[in-house]
Amino acid sequence: MGAYRTDDDYDYLFKLVLIGDSGVGKSNLLSRFTRNEFSLESKSTIGVEFATRSIHVDDKVVKAQIWDTAGQERYRAITSAYYRGAVGALLVYDVTRHVTFENVERWLKELRDHTDSNIVIMLVGNKADLRHLRAVTTEDATAFAERENTFFMETSALESLNVENAFTEVLTQIYRVVSRKALEVGDDPAALPKGQTIAVGKDDVSAVKKVGCCSA
Amino acid sequence: MYHTNSKREFSIKFQPQMQILRPSIHSRRANIIVKFQDLYGFAVEGNVDDVNILNEVREKVRQQGRVWWALEASKGANWYLLPQVSSLAEGIALKSSLKLSTLANAITLKRLIRKGIPPVLRPKVWFSLSGAAKKKSTVPESYYNDMTKAVEGKVTAATKQIDHDLPRTFPGHPWLDTQEGHAALRRVLVAYSFRDSDVGYCQGLNYVAALLLLVMKTEEDAFWMLAVLLENVLANDCYTNNLSGCHVEQRVFQDLLVKKCPRIAVHLEELEFDVSLVATEWFLCLFSKSLPSEVESPLFRTHFLSVAPTLSPSIMILMFSLTTNKFSIVPLLSRQLCGCGMSFSMRGQRFCFM
Numbered sequence: 208m209g210a211y212r213t214d215d216d217y218d219y220l221f222k223l224v225l226i227g228d229s230g231v232g233k234s235n236l237l238s239r240f241t242r243n244e245f246s247l248e249s250k251s252t253i254g255v256e257f258a259t260r261s262i263h264v265d266d267k268v269v270k271a272q273i274w275d276t277a278g279q280e281r282y283r284a285i286t287s288a289y290y291r292g293a294v295g296a297l298l299v300y301d302v303t304r305h306v307t308f309e310n311v312e313r314w315l316k317e318l319r320d321h322t323d324s325n326i327v328i329m330l331v332g333n334k335a336d337l338r339h340l341r342a343v344t345t346e347d348a349t350a351f352a353e354r355e356n357t358f359f360m361e362t363s364a365l366e367s368l369n370v371e372n373a374f375t376e377v378l379t380q381i382y383r384v385v386s387r388k389a390l391e392v393g394d395d396p397a398a399l400p401k402g403q404t405i406a407v408g409k410d411d412v413s414a415v416k417k418v419g420c421c422s423a
Numbered sequence: 424m425y426h427t428n429s430k431r432e433f434s435i436k437f438q439p440q441m442q443i444l445r446p447s448i449h450s451r452r453a454n455i456i457v458k459f460q461d462l463y464g465f466a467v468e469g470n471v472d473d474v475n476i477l478n479e480v481r482e483k484v485r486q487q488g489r490v491w492w493a494l495e496a497s498k499g500a501n502w503y504l505l506p507q508v509s510s511l512a513e514g515i516a517l518k519s520s521l522k523l524s525t526l527a528n529a530i531t532l533k534r535l536i537r538k539g540i541p542p543v544l545r546p547k548v549w550f551s552l553s554g555a556a557k558k559k560s561t562v563p564e565s566y567y568n569d570m571t572k573a574v575e576g577k578v579t580a581a582t583k584q585i586d587h588d589l590p591r592t593f594p595g596h597p598w599l600d601t602q603e604g605h606a607a608l609r610r611v612l613v614a615y616s617f618r619d620s621d622v623g624y625c626q627g628l629n630y631v632a633a634l635l636l637l638v639m640k641t642e643e644d645a646f647w648m649l650a651v652l653l654e655n656v657l658a659n660d661c662y663t664n665n666l667s668g669c670h671v672e673q674r675v676f677q678d679l680l681v682k683k684c685p686r687i688a689v690h691l692e693e694l695e696f697d698v699s700l701v702a703t704e705w706f707l708c709l710f711s712k713s714l715p716s717e718v719e720s721p722l723f724r725t726h727f728l729s730v731a732p733t734l735s736p737s738i739m740i741l742m743f744s745l746t747t748n749k750f751s752i753v754p755l756l757s758r759q760l761c762g763c764g765m766s767f768s769m770r771g772q773r774f775c776f777m
Contacts, residue, residue, distance in 0.1 A: 229626065230587045248594030251587075253627045253712065254704030279584060279626045284665040288697040 217261055217270035221381050222292050223374070226314050227299035228307040229278030232333040235364035236299065237275045240374045245364050252277050255289060262375060264382045271295075271378055283317060290321035294385075295328070295377040300348075302332045302361065303340040308348065315355060327380045328357040331373055336363040462542060463637040464597045488541035494531070503532045504551045546639045554655055555647040567643045570614045581616035581624035585609060592629040599633050608633055611646045615653075622653060625662035627707035634711040661706070672706050673699040 225233040234252050238244045241258040252275055261270040276282065276289055298314050300307040311330065318328065330352045332343060345361060352359030358376060362369040457474045461467050462481075469477070495502065505528075540548050550556050559566070589605045598604045611632050616624045631652070635645040653662065661668035677698060681688045691698055704712060 229584065230591075246594075248600075249591060250594065250712065251591040251626055251629065253630070253708050254702075255700045277626050281625060281664050281666055284667075284670070288700055291697075 216268065218267040219269045219382060219385065221269060221271055221294050221378060221385075223271055223273045223295040223297065223377060224290060224293045224318075225273065225275045225297050225299060226318065227278060227297075227331075228301070228304075228310050228314075231278065231299045231301040231304075231307050232364050233275050233278065233297075233299050236297065236331070236333060236362065236370055236373075237273055239364045239367055239370045241273065243367070245367070247365075260374075262378060264379050267382070269378050269382055271374065273374075287321060290318070293322050294326060295381050296322070296326055297329050297331050297373060297377065298357070299331045299333050300343065301334050302343045303334050303337050305342040308332075308343040311351070315357075325384060327377050327384065328355075329373055329377045330355075330357045330359045332359075332361040333364060335361040335368060336366045463634070465593065466595065484539050484541065487535075487539040488543075490538075491535065491541055491544060494535070498528065501547075502528060503535075503548065546641075546644060549648065550639065550644055553648060553651050555644070555651040558651050558655075559643075559647045567614065567646055570617065571610045574613055574617045577613075577617075579616065579623070582613055584626065585612045585616070585624050585629070588626060588629045592633050596633075599637070604636075607636055607642050611636065611642055611649065614646055615649055618650065619653065621660075621663045625666070625707070627704070628662060630708045630711040634709075666707075669703065669706050673702060676702055676706075 225237060227233055229251070234249050234256070235245055237256075237258050238246065238249075241260040254277065256275045257272065258275070259270055259272050261268050263269070274289060274293070296318055298311060298318065300311050302308075315328070318326070330348060332345070332348050335341075348361070349359055358380070360369050360373045360376070362373055364370055455471055456468055457471060458466060458468050459474070461477070467477070505525075536548070536552070563569075586609070589609055590600070592608065593599045596604070599608065608629065612624055612628060615628070615632075616622070622628075628649070632645060632649050635648045636642065639645045639648055658668040658671050660666075661672070677688075680691075680698065
């Protein structure tokens, strides 16, 4: 019980969603990041599952609330509530099954239709440990990510490769966007005179956008 | 019809006074995790209280079994399978059968079913009273065998997804997670995907079919139970392309929640928590994923045997149990919610979803 009470102490709470075809390893990425567990015997996810983990960015505690859902196409009909409020997404494909990479485009469209344009997206090629079975090259995926203005990483939930990095990178980018925005809006006009906001103003945010995600 | 039923069940389980928070010795005890196998071979983990409750449930099932045997001795073997009795119990009155003794038997049967069917009788009683037997009788004897032979080796989107899900259906189960178990489950799911191409295969059916296999013992009976469930028992289109039937169920459930558990409804609304996010799994897997067999099969039963027209009342009973803490399935039921850090604060008592 204590686990989440101590967890309650955070500066930022960000909702991330995991999307991608069925069986690409979304649930294992989630369990690896939040509990450092991997299961070869994982159950297929039905509906939605959640997990949280807090990390430190600068001197702030950022709590990630990560949502995981079923990958089968017909489940997409339930997803408007799933995407609501999401500020980051990990779009996962399986490097050993090319079809899951082909579907990334559809997932991306779905994501952009349902979320804010500022959402930080990371394309994730999972199961990178299965080198002999690889069907999607790193170059193809990198090119795609560049074209679509998303981040990109190859991971292995099994070998715990890059999983931490992928999530941390997304959370850090969100944190950057949000903390800049807070400055820009200036909750307290007295403490943040208008002149000051210009320095970190819009150009800076759109610079993040260019790397981080699509522009509106 | 279900209004009266659900009221009665609610009144048994609902206590207006909340129980007091467990004293510390209990919370320490609650931290001891016990592992054991349930009725259908599933590994269950729970704290001591959960185990005690499951043992109570088991004892009740045993007692109930004795009632069934006693009745079988006095009324004759299979008395409950006589068409007049079973159809009356299902709520269908055959005019020719309105004898007083038949009526009495039907009432007895209905009461018996609500209290629980002994595991050994489940295959027979479920198969007959759910309408699966009737459905099977309308086609040639060899229907299932012919079907599985005809579709052998065919590859469709459904079969691909089924193959993907076989090892991910109750992994680690002593029978389901074997070659034999996978093959049986595959045949049932593939055969059904060809029987109803609108449904094809929907993730979630794997859990339902697997549980049916364990209860019914034979593939063919499991197949017909699956058919009657999807075609006659559940709301239409629960598993078809856009899961529209499931959406209908969710709305019914939300309305019921507002009416029957207003405090939970208000609390969830304050949290801006859309209950359908967690309830989807309950509706599509019929709790096969989230509850131990001892708790789950009564729900299956009530549903199969047409005691309730939608699944929502059964879920409401669970929600009620949860709020009264009468039936401590909270940890089992709400694993999905725990990551969300949700908690209920009701009448001064804090319910943590852990």
